[in-house]
Amino acid sequence: MRRIIIRRLAQIIPLIFAVIVMNFVLIHLAPGSLFDVMTSEQQITDPKMLDQLRHTYGVDQPVSVQLAKYIWSVMRLDLGYSYRQNAPVFDVIVQQLPATLILMLAAIGIALLVGVTAGVLASIKVNTIWDNLISLGAVFFFAAPSFWLGIMMTVMFAVKLGWFPVGGMRTIGVDETAVGAVLNVMHHLVLPATALGLFYAATFARVMRASMLEVARLDFVRTARAKGLSGGRVVMAHVMRNAMLPIVTLLGLQLGTMLGGSVVIEAVFSWPGIGSLLFDSVMSRNFPMVLGVLVLGSLLVAVCNATVDLLYLRLDPRIKAR
């Protein structure tokens, strides 16, 4: 187990390095620069002032030097300074990262719960009306754009029924206890997490159904039935556990896309997460911020994937033997 963890961590370093170099090159290939955006927004036209700002932003140096400097500072765990936000990159990200993490975790939770339950149900009741309804639902939520789903849910549950707030992460301007604050955030979390989670739930349901049906045909399941186990126990302990493996694989893969997918949901629900920060930073070519988000994001995904690997070991002891 420890070897796996160490190996995983060792892989993160070249990964981060590649992320930095690739994105640095990409953002410099895109036309327009942070300097252009900043000076045009601020209507700065005085040549002396422009030179001074070039120096402040460090864009008066060759691109290769800028890259080397950036890598050196990341190695010292310093993500740099964002002149656009007038604050250290790390501080800005840390202010917004927790919101995205909460949203992601909640969405994954919903996706797993809904997806696996629906998949199991569909496989037990295969080729019945239940199966068809679940398949139909899965196709719908897979095809529906999440921003549309988000807006429709807002109109239904926030505007018409008034059950949930229309957006944001907590009620603004109320003083409350710690418990109250947690409940408040959870209340705000329901709609965005559901809108984001249902898309992934749809995939999980499809994969789970297929995987369950496949495992259910295997010999050990017949053995389990033959030794007189109840239907429920066979499904839960024998079929489901083995059918979970593809779901876990998928989960590891989708963690990364979820980080990206949350950009849209965050926009619809004005969730104060990292998505809008990343989007704005790309649009303004604010490369220290873009790189900062991507470096932390890739770290996050790498850690999640390592966790998924450990989960494999837990679910399927055969992997350890190899």
Added chain:
Amino acid sequence: MSGFTRRDFLMTTAGAVLASGFAGSSSAVASAPKRGGTLVGTWGGFEPQSLFVPAGGGSSPYFTSTKVFERLLRLTVDLKFEPVLALDIKPAEDFRSYTIKLRPNVTWHDGKPLTADDLVFNAMEYWKPISAGVTLDALEGAEAVDPLTVVLKFKVPVPEFFLKSVLAGKAGLVIPKHIYAGSNIITNPVNNTPIGTGPFKVKEWVRGSHVEFVRHDAYWNAGMPYVDKLVIRWWRDPASRSAAFEAGQLDIGTFNPIPAPDIARLIGTKKFIAETKGYSNSAWITSVEFNQRREIFKKREVRQALMHAIDRSFISDTIFFGRAHPSIGAIPSSNSIFFTKDVQDYPFDVKKAAKLLDAAGYPVKSGSRFKMSLVSAGWFEENVKIGQYLKQAFEDVDITVELAIPDRATSLKRIYSDYEYDVAVSNNSGSIELIPQTTQYYTTDGIVKGAAFRNATGYSNPKMDEIVGKMAVETDEKKRVSLVHEFDKLAAIDAPILPMVDLEPVTIARSDVRDHSLTADFMGESWAEVWLDR
């Protein structure tokens, strides 16, 4: 014509529900203001990069910083200057110096008093080098005569309206010397928690969500602000703003907060009003620019022909859902001081356009007169549609069009840095005073490579430079107006760049929000006078 009133607006968009919209009209109600409550506001854009961006930074930081910082003057909706931090601003007889009397007993949010020293610091260390730039080129010095009096000295005579506009404008915020002296104003971290003299103090900024302001109890205008808390929230999605209005979680939104088709529906509920006042000192236009560095577009007849080929009513009615109207000349019609109708106009006339192009030496040869690259700056959603429309309109006069609609950063680079376009669609917002924001699109000294929102066409006409030069130093208001008319006439005939439509931004507010939109740039005022009738 004083622009498009709210009445017109409602007629065209909401028709039948006209009467109901007036129930909550901001200025029509004369009852005494109520204290208290939390006002939640937003605007039709995104979160600012920083709550205060000393050099400007666009509409979003302007919106937030003006709740904290104040200016010496403000411009009311009927274009009169009103004192804010200055009680009086008087020019000397030769208009080369101005005496400013400060309001006594004004304190910063940290309790320190506002003094003449602060003002001298602002004039010489902040306005001249950072926020106003070339606008205050003529400013030579500032001197504190006594603790509440400052004299500004200029190299040349400075028109009174011009100076007052600068002081009441985007560049005129008064920042505290004791906080900024000795630091780099632009990168000072305090810009994220600014300290000013305004009615609201920053309590907390939750990035990605909102900023919460609380009442400045020691505000100089006793009794104000009327609300206890002001929350500015940001939504990235216009439809979400509509939902927030309807769910009662948003009170007021400036600068087109919601999708145009939603406006009539919200007003129809009688709980909301749409207000078009409060934008004249920040009038937005969508313009078309012709690159004079290209042989074809250097010909005035070609530019005029292309102006005739554009159906500007189509743009305002269909693309803007009536939230715009065709421009006349270079000055928005909401500018009641300087606007004139007496300029060359370009009615939509395809035949005339074709005739002019023939005469200019570009007849149709094998199906096309010439090829042009059209760049429509993609920062507004409407510009995408305008770009597509113009492509068709120009193709109708047999021009081959290569259309590009790049994102913000790329558009800035193509239009204002690389001049890599033949015809461009861009926007800008101008104040009532035309120097320099409007004039720098036409003057030779407006050509600064890499500096956005100025002369990118390369147009240079000594006659134009001369008129603008005179405008800058003419201190007689009447003579100045006629100089501006001269400027406008020449701009309209030469047409290096001309506005196609004047935009009519809308403020949406709940009908129990009172006394909003009373100033010429409401979004950038302190909102001290806004109150909630609940």
